[in-house]
Amino acid sequence: MSEIPITVVIIEDEKPIRHFLSASLIDAGMQVFDAETGKKGLIEVATRKPDLVILDLGLPDMDGVAVITQLREWCELPILVLSARTQEAEKVRALDAGADDFLTKPFGVPECLARIRVLLRRHARGQNVQQVQEFGQVRIDLVNRQVYRSDAPVHLTPIEYRLLTTLLRFQGKVLTHRELLKAVWGPSHSESSQYLRVYMGHLRQKLEVDPALPQHIITETGVGYRLMS
Numbered sequence: 001m002s003e004i005p006i007t008v009v010i011i012e013d014e015k016p017i018r019h020f021l022s023a024s025l026i027d028a029g030m031q032v033f034d035a036e037t038g039k040k041g042l043i044e045v046a047t048r049k050p051d052l053v054i055l056d057l058g059l060p061d062m063d064g065v066a067v068i069t070q071l072r073e074w075c076e077l078p079i080l081v082l083s084a085r086t087q088e089a090e091k092v093r094a095l096d097a098g099a100d101d102f103l104t105k106p107f108g109v110p111e112c113l114a115r116i117r118v119l120l121r122r123h124a125r126g127q128n129v130q131q132v133q134e135f136g137q138v139r140i141d142l143v144n145r146q147v148y149r150s151d152a153p154v155h156l157t158p159i160e161y162r163l164l165t166t167l168l169r170f171q172g173k174v175l176t177h178r179e180l181l182k183a184v185w186g187p188s189h190s191e192s193s194q195y196l197r198v199y200m201g202h203l204r205q206k207l208e209v210d211p212a213l214p215q216h217i218i219t220e221t222g223v224g225y226r227l228m229s
Helices: 015-027 038-048 064-071 088-097 109-126 158-169 177-185 193-207
Strands: 007-011 031-035 052-056 079-083 101-104 132-135 138-141 146-149 217-220 224-227
Touching (some): 015 031, 031 038, 038 064, 052 064, 064 079, 079 088, 079 109, 088 101, 138 158, 177 224
Parallel strands (some): 007 031, 052 079, 079 101
Antiparallel strands (some): 132 138, 138 146
């Protein structure tokens, strides 16, 4: 089966905790990227476009709440905050700024994995699409992150999968080049239309019956793309 791994960015300045978390999530089958400062963390999130962020509030270069505020300016991915037991007021500030949940240090791996699963399920329900979506001969299982064409599994790269699910969330609506680039690659790539042309070509090769005459992934010339059922 073609299963896309869950991608997590960990922003944590304490090296032992960062390594412990990374190893635990990798053991659970996830793809992990980490950063020891808020600025590097923001770059990692914009670059990697993860499914979830784990964020320590006590960063050396900037306030963790400021990191949340900046992330919420352009993305809605789940944010799980790490905090010390004495940081109750900071937890409230973080949640008010847009964090989704928090883990109090010290914590165990089972609790962390459970919180991640809950946040990902909640985020999937919050997307304006059904958990299993179909168009033409294509079926997308959003819960298990698997894509099929004529019941045969299709391998998509993480970027191809994010692009497809972004189109699915707004099925029937024209998404501009800028909107798609920002959603899939992050704000620093909002002018890089060549990325879109290349990856749309990949998706059509894998999902359309005739990629040269697409019936579902439609180009709106000079504007963007639209997914039609």
